[in-house]
Amino acid sequence: MKIAVLGTGTVGSTIGSRLIELGHTVMMCSRTANNEKAKAFVAKHSSNALAGTFADAAAYGEIIFNCTAGVASLEALNLAGEKNLNGKIIVDIANPLDFSKGMPPSLSVVNTNSLGEEIQKAFPEAKVVKTLNTMWCGLMVNPGLINNGDHNVFISSDHPEAKEEVKKILESFGWKPENITDLGNLSSARGTEMFLPLWLQIYGAKKSGTFNIKIVG
Amino acid sequence: MKIAVLGTGTVGSTIGSRLIELGHTVMMCSRTANNEKAKAFVAKHSSNALAGTFADAAAYGEIIFNCTAGVASLEALNLAGEKNLNGKIIVDIANPLDFSKGMPPSLSVVNTNSLGEEIQKAFPEAKVVKTLNTMWCGLMVNPGLINNGDHNVFISSDHPEAKEEVKKILESFGWKPENITDLGNLSSARGTEMFLPLWLQIYGAKKSGTFNIKIVG
Numbered sequence: 230m231k232i233a234v235l236g237t238g239t240v241g242s243t244i245g246s247r248l249i250e251l252g253h254t255v256m257m258c259s260r261t262a263n264n265e266k267a268k269a270f271v272a273k274h275s276s277n278a279l280a281g282t283f284a285d286a287a288a289y290g291e292i293i294f295n296c297t298a299g300v301a302s303l304e305a306l307n308l309a310g311e312k313n314l315n316g317k318i319i320v321d322i323a324n325p326l327d328f329s330k331g332m333p334p335s336l337s338v339v340n341t342n343s344l345g346e347e348i349q350k351a352f353p354e355a356k357v358v359k360t361l362n363t364m365w366c367g368l369m370v371n372p373g374l375i376n377n378g379d380h381n382v383f384i385s386s387d388h389p390e391a392k393e394e395v396k397k398i399l400e401s402f403g404w405k406p407e408n409i410t411d412l413g414n415l416s417s418a419r420g421t422e423m424f425l426p427l428w429l430q431i432y433g434a435k436k437s438g439t440f441n442i443k444i445v446g
Numbered sequence: 447m448k449i450a451v452l453g454t455g456t457v458g459s460t461i462g463s464r465l466i467e468l469g470h471t472v473m474m475c476s477r478t479a480n481n482e483k484a485k486a487f488v489a490k491h492s493s494n495a496l497a498g499t500f501a502d503a504a505a506y507g508e509i510i511f512n513c514t515a516g517v518a519s520l521e522a523l524n525l526a527g528e529k530n531l532n533g534k535i536i537v538d539i540a541n542p543l544d545f546s547k548g549m550p551p552s553l554s555v556v557n558t559n560s561l562g563e564e565i566q567k568a569f570p571e572a573k574v575v576k577t578l579n580t581m582w583c584g585l586m587v588n589p590g591l592i593n594n595g596d597h598n599v600f601i602s603s604d605h606p607e608a609k610e611e612v613k614k615i616l617e618s619f620g621w622k623p624e625n626i627t628d629l630g631n632l633s634s635a636r637g638t639e640m641f642l643p644l645w646l647q648i649y650g651a652k653k654s655g656t657f658n659i660k661i662v663g
């Protein structure tokens with residue numbers, strides 16, 4: 230499949246590399262066409278990787294992974310362009326972490342709203358699927374790194390068919406179907422985004438991000 | 447130990463019953479001295495249980511469990527009276543769930559603040575310890591009900607010695623020391639309170655509250 234990865238940071242390159250490993254072709258993109266990190270990604274993956282602007286990648290991709298910083302996601306998607314996003318799945322991995330008021334970060338969208346819902350509202354013809362945003366990116370694409378892969382990922386969307394397509398991608402990453410917890414419609418993204426403050430505190434207590442939560446009982 | 451339990455709902459009576467089972471005496475309290483639920487609690491537990499007003503119980507208790515609804519906690523503690531709370535540990539189990547705008551509830555204090563911190567600010571001479579607020583009350587007092595007791599409880603406080611005392615109570619409930627995750631100071635209560643929306647969504651997906659999260663990895 231042709232996939233657009235928005236965001237050239239650690240999350241984007243981890244997701245992009247894993248998608249290429251699984252046989253997809255990936256256009257890694259940012260604000261400008263000649264982003265150094267995107268060029269390095271292409272150099273590493275040769276013919277299965279391309280680089281471009283947000284608009285180039287959104288036009289190219291059959292499915293879009295939003296791996297930008299949450300506070301910059303709407304701007305990046307606006308640059309990607311509504312007509313390039315219409316009808317496509319946007320897998321939204323971002324969290325609206327706001328570091329501008331110091332540590333720990335607060336959330337810029339919270340409580341009665343979520344970034345996932347904001348994106349869906351801004352691009353009503355796209356199909357936003359919120360998932361993977363509750364853990365370190367290394368575990369997103371390789372859950373088997375810990376506890377034999379036995380821990381949970383959440384999924385939220387107003388588009389049931391899009392959710393099923395994304396579940397297949399999650400399974401290709403190594404997620405067991407019984408550990409993909411379907412929370413229902415996209416408003417449940419409020420819950421997964423609001424988990425981030427607790428995630429950051431557990432990270433602080435453990436001094437490691439290589440953990441996840443498993444639902445027991 | 448003489449313990450005050452503020453709040454006569456399911457959480458308060460579950461906590462109170464378990465404390466009595468463990469050999470403590472409990473004063474169950476509410477706004478009025480002759481609350482029906484408090485009287486029923488006393489009738490059930492005979493000589494180890496008492497009933498009273500918030501102020502009666504706060505004066506009686508060496509330690510205070512706040513099991514009131516989060517949006518009513520500050521009012522209940524004000525009725526309990528600052529002089530009755532000074533120097534004492536307040537184990538704050540409440541979550542600031544606001545059902546006034548419909549379902550799912552939002553949080554009335556969130557993001558850059560928490561109910562735990564609000565209580566500490568209102569009663570600076572008390573020692574607020576936030577814990578147990580991330581699960582169904584049956585599991586709070588009896589973690590062994592699921593997964594052989596192997597799942598996590600969080601604890602947050604600005605008072606390290608108070609935290610150690612509360613950890614001992616948690617251990618008496620059946621919590622294994624390695625599963626009591628110390629998140630540091632009380633501002634980390636923001637994270638545990640903000641977990642509630644996700645908890646409610648998992649509850650909706652599972653159609654059962656008899657679950658908890660276990661940190662793996």
